[in-house]
Amino acid sequence: MILSEAERGELERTARLVRYLILRTVQHSGAGHIGGPLSATELLVALFFKILRIDPQNPTWPDRDRFILSKGHAAVGLYSVMALRGYFPVEELLTFDKGGSRLQGHPDMTRLPGLDMSSGSLGQGLSPGVGYALGARLLNKDFHTWVMLGDGELQEGMVWEAVHTARRYRLGNLTAIVDYNGLQQYGWRGSGRGDRADPWAGFPLAEVFQSFGWRVIEIDGHDFEAILGAAAVARENAAGEQPTAIIAWTTKGKGLSFTEGRHAWHSKVPSEEDVRRAMEELGLSPEEVPL
Amino acid sequence: MKALRDAFGETLVELGGEYPNLLVLDGDLANSTKADRFEAAYPDRFLEMGIAEQNMLGVAAGLAFLGFIPWLSSFTVFFTHRAADPLRMLVAQTKANVKIGAAYSGLLTGYTGKTHQDVEDLAIVRAMPDMAVLAPLDAIETRAMMRWATAYEGPVYLRLARDPSPIVLPEDYRFEAGRVLELKKGRDIALLGTGVETPRLLEAAKLLSAEGLEAGVYHLGSIKPLDEDDLVRKLRPYPRVFTAEEHSIHGGLGGLVAEVLAAHDPKPVVRIGIPDTWGESAPNDWLLDRYGLSAQRVAERVLKEVKQ
Numbered sequence: 001m002i003l004s005e006a007e008r009g010e011l012e013r014t015a016r017l018v019r020y021l022i023l024r025t026v027q028h029s030g031a032g033h034i035g036g037p038l039s040a041t042e043l044l045v046a047l048f049f050k051i052l053r054i055d056p057q058n059p060t061w062p063d064r065d066r067f068i069l070s071k072g073h074a075a076v077g078l079y080s081v082m083a084l085r086g087y088f089p090v091e092e093l094l095t096f097d098k099g100g101s102r103l104q105g106h107p108d109m110t111r112l113p114g115l116d117m118s119s120g121s122l123g124q125g126l127s128p129g130v131g132y133a134l135g136a137r138l139l140n141k142d143f144h145t146w147v148m149l150g151d152g153e154l155q156e157g158m159v160w161e162a163v164h165t166a167r168r169y170r171l172g173n174l175t176a177i178v179d180y181n182g183l184q185q186y187g188w189r190g191s192g193r194g195d196r197a198d199p200w201a202g203f204p205l206a207e208v209f210q211s212f213g214w215r216v217i218e219i220d221g222h223d224f225e226a227i228l229g230a231a232a233v234a235r236e237n238a239a240g241e242q243p244t245a246i247i248a249w250t251t252k253g254k255g256l257s258f259t260e261g262r263h264a265w266h267s268k269v270p271s272e273e274d275v276r277r278a279m280e281e282l283g284l285s286p287e288e289v290p291l
Numbered sequence: 292m293k294a295l296r297d298a299f300g301e302t303l304v305e306l307g308g309e310y311p312n313l314l315v316l317d318g319d320l321a322n323s324t325k326a327d328r329f330e331a332a333y334p335d336r337f338l339e340m341g342i343a344e345q346n347m348l349g350v351a352a353g354l355a356f357l358g359f360i361p362w363l364s365s366f367t368v369f370f371t372h373r374a375a376d377p378l379r380m381l382v383a384q385t386k387a388n389v390k391i392g393a394a395y396s397g398l399l400t401g402y403t404g405k406t407h408q409d410v411e412d413l414a415i416v417r418a419m420p421d422m423a424v425l426a427p428l429d430a431i432e433t434r435a436m437m438r439w440a441t442a443y444e445g446p447v448y449l450r451l452a453r454d455p456s457p458i459v460l461p462e463d464y465r466f467e468a469g470r471v472l473e474l475k476k477g478r479d480i481a482l483l484g485t486g487v488e489t490p491r492l493l494e495a496a497k498l499l500s501a502e503g504l505e506a507g508v509y510h511l512g513s514i515k516p517l518d519e520d521d522l523v524r525k526l527r528p529y530p531r532v533f534t535a536e537e538h539s540i541h542g543g544l545g546g547l548v549a550e551v552l553a554a555h556d557p558k559p560v561v562r563i564g565i566p567d568t569w570g571e572s573a574p575n576d577w578l579l580d581r582y583g584l585s586a587q588r589v590a591e592r593v594l595k596e597v598k599q
Contacts, residue, residue, distance in 0.1 A: 066353075109385055116356065121380045127346045128381055131353020134338070138314075139357065158377070161346035168341075 002228045011224050014084060015045045016282040017289065019255045021080035021093060023278045024291050027270045029097040031105065035265045036150060037077025039181035039221070039250040044074075044081040046227040047146060047177075056086040059114035065143050066132040068117045070125020071150035071179060072106040073267070079103050087114045090290040123156020125149065126176055130166050133174035133243075144238055148177045151200055152184035160212075167213035170241035175234040176214075178245060179221060180205070181252035185266045194252055194261035209245040221248025256281055292455040295487065296394050298430035299451055300325025302437045303362060303392075304332045310441060312358055316351055318344050318365035324394040324451075326364035344369040348377040352387040360388055360441060366400075367393040367450065368409035371416055382446045383419040390440050394451045396426075396486065397537025398570050398578045401453055408570030413485075414542025416448045417515050423468070424514040426450040426486035429459045432512055435466035443468075450486055452537075454575060457490040469518035471525045477507025480593060481529035485511050485544040488535050491579075494586030499593060506533075506593065511544060522548070523555045531597070535563040535589055561596050563589060 003011070018041050026032035048054070053065040069078050076096060083090040088102070095101035102112040106120025117128045129147035136143055153159065166174050182193035182200070192198030206216045217233060219226040227248065234244035252266075253259030256278050270278070279289060307313050307329055319342045321327040330337035340347040344365055351361040363370070370378055370393050382389045393412065400407045417424045425440065425447060427433040433451065440447040459474065474489070475496055482492040489510040496506040509525060511517070526532055532552065534545040545562025552560055565582055579585040583592055 117352070118380060118385050121376050124345075124349055124377055124381055127349020127377065128353035128356075130346070131350040131355075132357065133353075134350065135354045135357035135359060138354075138359070145353075158343075158345040158349070161341075161343035162349065165340060165343065165346055165350065169338075 002225055002232070008224055011045055011049060014049060015041050016284060017084060018045060018077065018080045020279055020282055020284055020289050021083070021090070021291065022076050023270045023275050024289070025076050025080065025093045025096045027272065027275050028094050030269055031097050032076045032269070033073045033267045034259055034270065035183065035252040035263070036071060036074040036179070036181070038254045038256070038259060039252045040071070040074050040077050040148065040179045041254065042222045042224060043148065043177060043179060043227060043248055044077055046224055046231070048081045048085045050228055051231040052146065053143065056114065059087065063141060063143050066116045066129070066145040068125040068129050068147045069107055069119055070147050071122065071153060072119030072125070075103070075105065075107050078107060082114060093291060122150070122153035123158045126159055126162035126166070129174055129176070130162050130169070130171065133166070133171040134169050136173055137169070137171070142238070144235055145174045146177060147175070148179060151178055151180040151182065154178070154205070155199070163209065163212050163214065166243040171243050172240035173238040174243040175231070176243065176245045178205070178247045179250055180247055181250045183252040183261070183263045183266070185263070187263065194263060196263045206247055213242060215242040215244045216247060217244065218247045218249065221250035222254060293430035293458055294453060294455045295427060295430060295433045295451040296323070296325045296453055298433035299392055299394065299437070300328035302434045303329040306437065306441050307333045307336065310360055313360045313362065313441065314338060314354060316340050316347050316361050316363050318342060318347050318363070318369060320365050320394070324364040324392060326392065344374040345377045348374050348389070349381050351389045352381040352385060355387040355389050360390065362390045362392055364392050364394065366407060366409070367396040367412050368407055371409060371412040375415060379419055383422045386421050386445050388444055389446050391446070391448045392451060393448060395453045396450045397452060398565070398582060398584070399452060399454050399537070399575045402572045404572035405569040410537065410539045410565045410570060411542070412450065413514060413538050413544065414546065417547065418542070421446060423447040423516060424450070426512050426514055428484070428487060428489040428510050428512055429456060431458060431460040431462065431464050432466060435464055436512065439466045439468060452487045456487045459490050459493065466512070469513050469516045469521065471522050472510040472512065473507070473525060474510055475508040477529070478505040480504065480597065481507045481509060481526050481532045482589070482593070483509045483511060483526070483532060483534045483544070483548060485514065485536050488537050488584060491584065491586045492535055492589060495589040495593070498586060498590035502594060504594070504597065514544065514547065517547070519551050519555065522551055526552065527556060531559045531561070533561045533563060533589070533593055533596070535584060537584060538564050540564040540566060561592070563592055
């Protein structure tokens with residue numbers, strides 16, 4: 001066991017708050033994504049509260065771990081976690097998607113300190129991650145680079161250019177985390193882990209990464225213990241030659257009865273009633289939530 | 292005569308000695324772009340990225356944010372077309388300190404034909420905010436622009452060319468970003484070029500002079516940033532302006548000059564360049580003749596327009 005009961009309870013409570021903030025923020029702005037941020041919630045909370053070597057008070061610290069949210073449409077999840085971690089006031093979430101905000105619809109590193117890359121055009125984040133990891137090697141620095149991808153964006157060819165290059169340059173200090181929620185904006189007819197087909201059903205994703213020479217760890221992406229365990233393996237092997245892919249099995253829209261497994265919630269705007277219902281389902285009281 | 296790509300390779304080596312944080316990333320073309328000279332001099336700072344230009348741009352952005360100065364080596368077309376999205380999102384939008392060595396621009400790409408003849412690159416990159424866009428006229432200016440670009444903090448697109456072209460500028464030439472270069476004063480019309488088309492305009496001016504037409508010759512190598520006042524001021528004496536470029540007449544130098552003059556000093560602008568069509572594989576002389584970009588063809592076009 002990596003976590004004490006109290007620690008796990010705290011992380012789970014943070015995840016519930018994040019889920020609430022995701023819905024509240026998108027409801028307030030009238031635009032944004034829901035399903036992807038909800039599937040990535042535990043991963044993002046684990047990263048920012050336990051895994052990443054970061055200092056929210058000093059977001060440009062040169063030796064910090066680098067983190068890139070390649071699935072940039074999950075920005076509202078990232079912002080909610082960063083706010084709770086102390087990068088900026090939680091109230092600033094209410095500026096999301098408003099003109100002039102640091103909290104753009106997709107992450108913008110030129111506006112918000114603490115972002116190591118802008119993202120939003122899918123399939124691009126792993127390449128700058130390779131750049132950071134390669135640069136760390138050239139500089140003899142021991143920071144780790146983490147890139148979160150969605151499984152949908154693995155359909156972009158550029159991802160595989162980066163997968164190839166990472167192994168060629170033996171970047172054990174690079175970890176890709178795939179938020180494998182099995183649903184995308186529209187996808188293919190059928191059903192799998194949601195109301196559309198799992199895009200990678202029948203494709204051995206783990207073997208694909210392995211064949212490129214990566215270490216692959218498959219986990220339940222909603223289990224903090226599993227997430228932290230996988231991240232620890234990745235960091236322990238950072239001096240080695242194999243980049244690590246953590247394939248985190250998740251559920252799109254996780255945590256709320258009305259969003260789970262429904263592709264329509266990819267970017268649907270919740271009503272006030274939806275937000276109230278979310279608060280109830282998450283076991284939060286109006287006094288507990290910051291917004 | 293000297294090819295811009297040779298100046299590119301030599302200057303990379305020179306800059307490598309001055310900037311220990313300068314890296315070269317190559318897209319499997321270093322022996323064409325002449326970036327291979329840098330690998331010979333600094334093998335540990337030469338990073339082969341393979342045939343994967345999109346990834347190369349992303350890797351370069353990550354390296355740039357760690358304080359490295361990545362110079363990239365590939366053909367123009369693979370930066371501005373194949374990798375247009377990462378160029379836009381990961382380099383221009385982030386203001387990453389990445390330098391694009393865009394070799395093989397324009398028509399003269401060594402019998403490759405339309406796939407490799409990039410005559411839309413200026414239109415694409417100059418529309419990208421925060422991207423500096425430079426098109427040197429000779430080997431001297433290539434070196435000067437590379438020195439400027441390496442010292443400058445931010446993304447730079449450098450438009451190079453494959454084949455030898457005349458040396459026009461003096462050894463001690465210093466590049467000034469944004470400025471229009473006056474190469475020859477004139478009276479009747481202005482010829483304004485960019486990249487390796489400019490030296491051909493000096494020849495065209497001689498042909499026109501023999502016909503009694505005194506053409507001023509100007510060079511705009513700094514497509515962006517651009518000192519618009521300087522452009523307007525230098526062209527003010529001329530009733531008519533001819534632009535010429537190894538680029539589409541849409542969105543490149545001709546488009547830029549037409550935009551600026553329409554706003555500040557409206558006058559006729561004739562855009563000489565590739566019309567709305569594709570290139571083809573052929574000898575250089577044939578291509579320059581076919582697309583009206585040789586000195587002779589430029590002079591003929593000017594005389595025809597002036598007589599109308």
